[in-house]
Amino acid sequence: MVEDSIFLRSLDLFKDAFPGRINQILKSKEDGKKIVGTLCLYVPDEIIYACGADRVILCGGRSAPIVAAEEYLPRNLCPLIKSSFGSVIDQKCSKTKSCPHFGLVDLIVAEATCDGKKKMYELLDKYIPTYVMDLPQKPENQNALEYYIKELDSLKDVLEKLTGNKITDVLLRKEIKSANETRRLLHALYELRKRDSPPIRGTEMLKVLQQMHFLAPDEFRKNLVLLLDELKVKKRESSGPRIMISGCPMASGNMKVPEIIENRGGLIVVEESCTGTRAFWDLVDENKEPMRALAERYLKIPCACMSPNDRRIAQILQLAGDFNVDGVVYYTLQFCHGYNVEKYRVGEALKQSGIPLLSIETDYSGADSEQIKTRVDAFLEMLE
Amino acid sequence: MVEDSIFLRSLDLFKDAFPGRINQILKSKEDGKKIVGTLCLYVPDEIIYACGADRVILCGGRSAPIVAAEEYLPRNLCPLIKSSFGSVIDQKCSKTKSCPHFGLVDLIVAEATCDGKKKMYELLDKYIPTYVMDLPQKPENQNALEYYIKELDSLKDVLEKLTGNKITDVLLRKEIKSANETRRLLHALYELRKRDSPPIRGTEMLKVLQQMHFLAPDEFRKNLVLLLDELKVKKRESSGPRIMISGCPMASGNMKVPEIIENRGGLIVVEESCTGTRAFWDLVDENKEPMRALAERYLKIPCACMSPNDRRIAQILQLAGDFNVDGVVYYTLQFCHGYNVEKYRVGEALKQSGIPLLSIETDYSGADSEQIKTRVDAFLEMLE
Numbered sequence: 017m018v019e020d021s022i023f024l025r026s027l028d029l030f031k032d033a034f035p036g037r038i039n040q041i042l043k044s045k046e047d048g049k050k051i052v053g054t055l056c057l058y059v060p061d062e063i064i065y066a067c068g069a070d071r072v073i074l075c076g077g078r079s080a081p082i083v084a085a086e087e088y089l090p091r092n093l094c095p096l097i098k099s100s101f102g103s104v105i106d107q108k109c110s111k112t113k114s115c116p117h118f119g120l121v122d123l124i125v126a127e128a129t130c131d132g133k134k135k136m137y138e139l140l141d142k143y144i145p146t147y148v149m150d151l152p153q154k155p156e157n158q159n160a161l162e163y164y165i166k167e168l169d170s171l172k173d174v175l176e177k178l179t180g181n182k183i184t185d186v187l188l189r190k191e192i193k194s195a196n197e198t199r200r201l202l203h204a205l206y207e208l209r210k211r212d213s214p215p216i217r218g219t220e221m222l223k224v225l226q227q228m229h230f231l232a233p234d235e236f237r238k239n240l241v242l243l244l245d246e247l248k249v250k251k252r253e254s255s256g257p258r259i260m261i262s263g264c265p266m267a268s269g270n271m272k273v274p275e276i277i278e279n280r281g282g283l284i285v286v287e288e289s290c291t292g293t294r295a296f297w298d299l300v301d302e303n304k305e306p307m308r309a310l311a312e313r314y315l316k317i318p319c320a321c322m323s324p325n326d327r328r329i330a331q332i333l334q335l336a337g338d339f340n341v342d343g344v345v346y347y348t349l350q351f352c353h354g355y356n357v358e359k360y361r362v363g364e365a366l367k368q369s370g371i372p373l374l375s376i377e378t379d380y381s382g383a384d385s386e387q388i389k390t391r392v393d394a395f396l397e398m399l400e
Numbered sequence: 401m402v403e404d405s406i407f408l409r410s411l412d413l414f415k416d417a418f419p420g421r422i423n424q425i426l427k428s429k430e431d432g433k434k435i436v437g438t439l440c441l442y443v444p445d446e447i448i449y450a451c452g453a454d455r456v457i458l459c460g461g462r463s464a465p466i467v468a469a470e471e472y473l474p475r476n477l478c479p480l481i482k483s484s485f486g487s488v489i490d491q492k493c494s495k496t497k498s499c500p501h502f503g504l505v506d507l508i509v510a511e512a513t514c515d516g517k518k519k520m521y522e523l524l525d526k527y528i529p530t531y532v533m534d535l536p537q538k539p540e541n542q543n544a545l546e547y548y549i550k551e552l553d554s555l556k557d558v559l560e561k562l563t564g565n566k567i568t569d570v571l572l573r574k575e576i577k578s579a580n581e582t583r584r585l586l587h588a589l590y591e592l593r594k595r596d597s598p599p600i601r602g603t604e605m606l607k608v609l610q611q612m613h614f615l616a617p618d619e620f621r622k623n624l625v626l627l628l629d630e631l632k633v634k635k636r637e638s639s640g641p642r643i644m645i646s647g648c649p650m651a652s653g654n655m656k657v658p659e660i661i662e663n664r665g666g667l668i669v670v671e672e673s674c675t676g677t678r679a680f681w682d683l684v685d686e687n688k689e690p691m692r693a694l695a696e697r698y699l700k701i702p703c704a705c706m707s708p709n710d711r712r713i714a715q716i717l718q719l720a721g722d723f724n725v726d727g728v729v730y731y732t733l734q735f736c737h738g739y740n741v742e743k744y745r746v747g748e749a750l751k752q753s754g755i756p757l758l759s760i761e762t763d764y765s766g767a768d769s770e771q772i773k774t775r776v777d778a779f780l781e782m783l784e
Contacts, residue, residue: 090740090761092476128537131515134707135741148707150538152547153512157534158554163547170542323518323532351735356474357519377474 022252026242027220030227033239037231041120044070050179053121053144054229055100056129057290057317058151060310062191062300063168064125065233066183067175072117073229074124076100077267079380088139094349095380096267097132104143117230123178125171127151129321130354147174155315155322165311172307188306194233199296201240205247206293209285210339213253218261218284219274225291226268256283257399258340262332262362263347263355265290272385273347273376280392286339288332289347294318297331320354328358329365336371342399343372345392350379372399406636410627411604414611417623421615425504428454434563437505437528438613439484440513441674441701442535444694446575446684447552448509449617450567451559456501457613458508460484461651463764472523478733479764480651481516488527501614507562509555511535513705514738531558539699539706549695556691572690578617583680585624589631590677593669594723597637602645602668603658609675610652640667641783642724646716646746647731647739649674656769657731657760664776670723672716673731678702681715704738712742713749720755726783727756729776734763756783 041051052064053074064071081102082095088105089098107119124146126137140146149167152160172183205224208215224243228236259282261274266289274284287293294317301309318328336344344366348355359375366373374395378384425435436448437458448455465486466479472489473482491503508530510521524530533551536544556567589608592599608627612620643666645658650673658668671677678701685693702712720728728750732739743759750757758779762768 088744090737090743092735092740092761093737128707131705131737132741134537135704135738138708139741139744148538150536150541150544152534153518153537154532154534157551159547159550160534163536163543166543167541320519321515323512324522351476351737353474353477353515353735353737354519356476357516357523359474360472360523377476 022250024216024220024243024246024250024252026239026246027223029239029242030224030231033227033231033235037235038116038120040232041070041072041117045120050122051120052175052178053118053124054126055124055133056127057295057319058127058129058314059125059149059171060168060314061229061233062188062195062306062310063172063175063183065191065194066187067172067179068181069175069179070232071229072121073267074100074104074118074121075265075267076103077226077269077380078103078115079269081106082380089136092351094130094132094264094352096265096270096349097136099267099269099380101136101140104140123147123174125149125174129319130352132351147171151321152315153321153323156324161311161315164315165307168307168311185306188310189302192300192302192306192309194237196299196302198228198233198237198240199299201237201244202296204244205240206286208247213255214283214285215247215250215252215254217254217278218259218287219271219278221284222266222271222274222287222291225287225295226266228295230268254283256281257342257396258283258285260284260286260288260332260336260339260341260344261292261347262288262344263359264349264352266347267291270380272380272382273345273378273388276385276388276392277345280389280396282392282396285341286335288328288335290319293331293335320352320358325358329361332362333365333369336366336369341371343374343395345395346373346375348375348377350377406634408600408604408627408630408634408636410623410630411607413623413626414608414615417611417615417619421619422500422504424616425454425456425501429504434506435504436559436562437502437508438510439508439517440511441679441703442511442513442698443509443533443555444552444698445613445617446572446579446690446694447556447559447567449575449578450571451556451563452565453506453559453563454616455613456505457651458484458488458502458505459649459651460487461610461653461764462487462499463653465490466764473520476735477516478514478648478736480649480654480733481520483651483653483764485520485524488524507531507558509533509558513703514736516735531555535705536699537705537707540708545695545699548699549692552691552695569690572694573686576684576686576690576693578621580683580686582612582617582621582624583683585621585628586680588628589624590670592631597639598667598669599631599634599636599638601638601662602643602671603655603662605668606650606655606658606671606675609671609679610650612679614652638667640665641726641780642667642669644668644670644672644716644720644723644725644728645676645731646672646728647743648733648736650731651675654764656764656766657729657762657772660769660772660776661729664773664780666776666780669725670719672712672719674703677715677719704736704742709742709745713745716746717749717753720750720753725755727758727779729779730757730759732759732761734761
């Protein structure tokens with residue numbers, strides 16, 4: 017429960033950014049800038065920006081485009097994948113165009129993460145040119161890093177060809193510094209959430225993070241600074257059982273579970289998620305050769321597509337301690353094999369640490385909302 | 401319908417091989433031989449045999465072990481993965497031990513193919529030491545082959561350490577020759593199936609192929625020769641609409657769909673499957689450096705975990721022509737994202753070639769048998 021509901025003006029900057037950003041992209045396109053769409057954290061933004069392209073994220077969080085997608089994709093597939101695909105075909109084939117940025121993309125840079133996305137990209141290519149990077153699945157393997165570096169080198173070639181610009185080490189270093197600065201600001205924001213009464217709730221923070229890969233880096237960072245400034249001067253406190261939400265991404269439009277948690281009295285203090293710590297936790301080493309430094313940082317992202325993913329288990333335990341978490345809501349999207357299978361190992365690790373776990377597997381519909389509320393109520397009651 | 405149901409004695413050699421093979425493995429173990437378990441065609445048998453180990457396949461086709469597996473794995477996961485895992489824990493934890501070979505394995509050599517298997521292997525390692533090879537997901541990528549060769553080199557090291565034997569090029573060449581010989585015999589067998597009235601049915605052939613990765617290569621080959629000899633002298637003919645079954649593996653114990661197809665009057669003339677053409681179609685180049693030749697051959701296997709998988713689409717069309725196929729039954733296991741998503745591209749390709757398609761997504765239970773029968777009846781009627 018937020019005890020002090022003092023209005024945060026800067027949060028609206030994120031919320032209201034959509035039309036301005038669309039106009040900005042339209043203008044950039046007129047000026048000859050190329051727009052790159054991405055759907056995963058394993059594609060380093062720094063390389064895209066270093067070649068003078070702009071970048072927007074295309075992960076779908078809305079339920080509406082799923083119907084159209086199911087004409088091509090199995091029903092038993094993760095809603096994020098279906099929503100993303102549906103949003104693209106909606107832009108290309110229909111008149112509704114509710115998310116215009118899906119239609120402005122010149123090239124999608126995708127990656128071989130999970131089976132569902134990897135195979136969906138094959139169909140996506142018919143609508144928007146799609147380049148898929150390979151991704152080693154066993155990051156600790158001796159040769160995985162070298163393979164990933166080679167894949168990043170190939171991506172560099174593709175982007176140079178798309179834009180006609182050369183990606184130099186100087187440009188890469190500049191973008192690495194810029195992205196690290198954003199990461200440091202997010203760390204500063206998360207530091208505030210370690211307080212007994214954090215000044216910002218999880219549902220508020222999630223809406224900020226959902227804009228991280230949509231807004232231009234400068235604008236996102238400028239808004240972050242304003243948010244941090246506002247949080248420093250406004251006395252704002254929230255309370256409730258301290259929850260970590262851990263698991264699948266919560267793309268823009270998909271707020272069902274975090275909203276239920278906080279509406280029922282829980283307080284999300286940390287998100288172990290692609291819309292959370294996985295998006296910014298590790299910095300890129302600014303002193304190393306840039307492509308290698310990028311590869312090292314990005315290959316460390318503890319997505320459940322990686323195996324074994326011990327780094328994720330360790331990080332969950334670390335975050336649970338640092339953020340003084342009372343309980344973990346393990347949040348998965350239906351049919352996401354990676355996060356659903358990894359639930360067992362995470363559950364075992366939390367059990368050993370005496371941290372309660374509530375597991376919620378869901379989709380983008382509202383059909384299970386009441387059932388989730390009941391389960392969340394019981395979980396929060398147990399934690400209080 | 402098999403018009404001439406002349407008994408094939410040699411088929412029983414495959415069917416009845418189980419107890420003898422178990423005794424053979426037990427004896428080998430006493431003599432110090434190491435037993436390697438595999439669960440996928442991307443692990444080259446030749447390397448395992450070249451280091452003096454024996455090999456059995458651990459892919460589960462039975463329904464019974466799934467209940468035990470679901471204590472650890474999500475229900476919404478492919479039955480083959482759950483059955484395989486359940487069979488291992490059954491061997492290690494219970495008294496029933498219905499598939500003793502699961503308990504005789506010294507090391508599992510697994511691979512990062514699909515998400516479900518990759519993540520299941522992390523849990524399997526608690527019961528049987530499990531080594532997981534990485535696998536590039538984009539076989540056409542410039543650097544994929546080199547990465548795969550490095551992974552095979554690492555596998556070689558692991559197996560040499562396990563057995564204490566050195567894997568030389570001479571030994572590898574010997575095993576490549578041996579495996580190619582088996583592949584040639586299978587091609588000879590499949591040639592007979594191109595006839596207007598093939599002398600062997602799909603359900604018979606499948607039971608042969610299910611033994612391919614269970615029996616010792618010499619024994620399997622010896623039985624194949626006997627089968628070929630018998631087919632030459634016995635006049636045996638079968639008829640019915642000519643069906644290609646294409647999609648997921650049909651591991652031993654899982655005969656539901658092929659049996660329904662043939663019991664209802666269809667005639668399976670070719671299996672585009674891991675228990676089918678994918679297991680033996682391409683030969684290893686005997687003139688190249690052995691590890692590179694193996695990598696080239698195995699990376700070409702057109703599993704749906706690969707992207708894009710154009711080679712599979714092309715092969716399906718080629719097989720449909722060569723085997724004079726009337727219709728394709730696209731067979732998938734529930735929640736297998738790879739084959740389920742790829743259904744769209746296969747369907748489009750078949751439509752363009754005017755080949756009818758029946759799509760069946762199922763599990764290991766009998767719950768949908770009647771429904772499948774009705775759909776198969778309607779499909780066969782349409783083809784007649």
